[in-house]
Amino acid sequence: MKPAISIQNLVKNYDSVEAVKGISFDIKKGEFFGLLGPNGAGKTTTINAITGLVNISSGQVKVFGHDVIKDYRETRKRIGLSQQDLMSLDRFLSVEGILTYQAGYFGIRRYEAEKRAEELLEHFDLTSKKNVDIRKLSGGMKRRLSIAKALVHDPDILILDEPTAGLDVELRVDMWRDLRKFVKEGKTVLLTTHYIEEAERLCKRVGIIDHGQLIELDTTKNLVDKLSAQRITVVVSGTIRKLSTPLKKLGVSVKRNRMRIYIDGDYSKVGKALYEIEKMGLKIIEIRTAENRLENVFLRLTGNE
């Protein structure tokens, strides 16, 4: 079966800046895929390359086997996009108008478009706002409208750039439920998010992008297990000025009076590290353990810990 999205050696340069540096990955049909990375990592550029919002410098992007440049009409029909920027909603249309016209652009007849818009407005609790100028909507309402707009032509692939930014917890949970339902129907979701908990809860696989490169790609579970981000924090009395060479070799990091030991599947590291700490004459006052979390993996891989 052809992948829902296939990206091969994608490169995107902005003048002298290489925003995406030859990334490749496939997203299977029916998969919930998360793309994580710090700001400016290349997530939105990658999404824009799939949807046709950037000119690709080199490489190829296919949607269900169709090239996004040569067969752009076929690929665009299959994709629903919710952009990160809520300013991009058409300011000359009402809430309902945004949905009906968007459906029209995708070839849906007016009667059908109005019916579909009505259902989505109801579902996203926007019926009472259907004739309102979009500039009068709250951020959360705009976000819901943006997602409704992405769904209005019943796409096979839903691409969401930071979909729950600005939503309160209750709405975020509702959104997660909707997205799970969408995937259960055999549809594909590509999601970028700053909420790592969101990716961990929803995504079957996760790709981590940093500085335009795909630095990790695996199932969420494998990623967490493989990297074994479980760590132990040792708090000592007094400030640590310099780490001993054996501690450095064990990969221990230090911040003020705290040392972090990354287990990486080798539990003997803990004993060795504690021995070395004692040898340095430091008094241990507390030992804390941290759970394996995608967030830890993400922070370690992107060097932001």
Added chain:
Amino acid sequence: MNNLIGLSALARREIKRFLSISGDTLITPLISSLLYLFIFGYSIGKLVPSFSGISYMEFIIPGIIMMSVIQSSYTNTSFSIFISKWAGNIADLLTAPLSYMEIVIAITIGGVARGLLVAAGVYLVSAFFAGFLMYSFLHTFVFLVLITIVFSLAGIVVAIVSDDFEHLTVFNAFILTPLVFMGGVFHPVSILPPLFQKITMFNPLFYMVSGFRYGLTGVAETSVLSSFLVLVAFIVVLFATVVTMFKRGYKLRT
């Protein structure tokens, strides 16, 4: 063209946009035209001799309708595209399964619709000064539609090329307005010195105004066929340019 529903939706959106601000888009040109007709046609016109058997008022009415139509069609598409670029909702078009040709046709329909509505309004206003001028409805209508297409397409080109609002007004002030004024809107070209008459032959607006004037009054300063051919040539070149810009994503895609 495969997505006629999409084309129609986008054209309706373009029309809805200018109708939603009709005070600015439809009423303002009527007031400006009324002032031009009153000052130039009614007041000064009494002092100007007739030309080819028509009064000065009758001479300038087609030109003033043309001026309003050109400004309206140009402004409609240039503002629509520029604001979409600036706000980001141009993405709605670039991610929809519309061919680039369908996008350009739909946006042009919006400009043509506004131009025709303004033309009808100014024509009605002009009837108070000189009655309902009409020599050939067919000629008038064909020239009107072709001219609105030319300036709707020109508006799209300028909006795509422009990086800020100033660029839109620069084109209007330094290129469009001088060409309109030098194109025989207010004066017969035959009264100009020979050198300026020759220069005017290179002004495309001269052919457009002359062709349209023929439709309303039966008087033209150049052959109707050459006016028609100039318009068709402009439409072909501009349409190809705009479709290519969309295809390449010039200043539309990053």
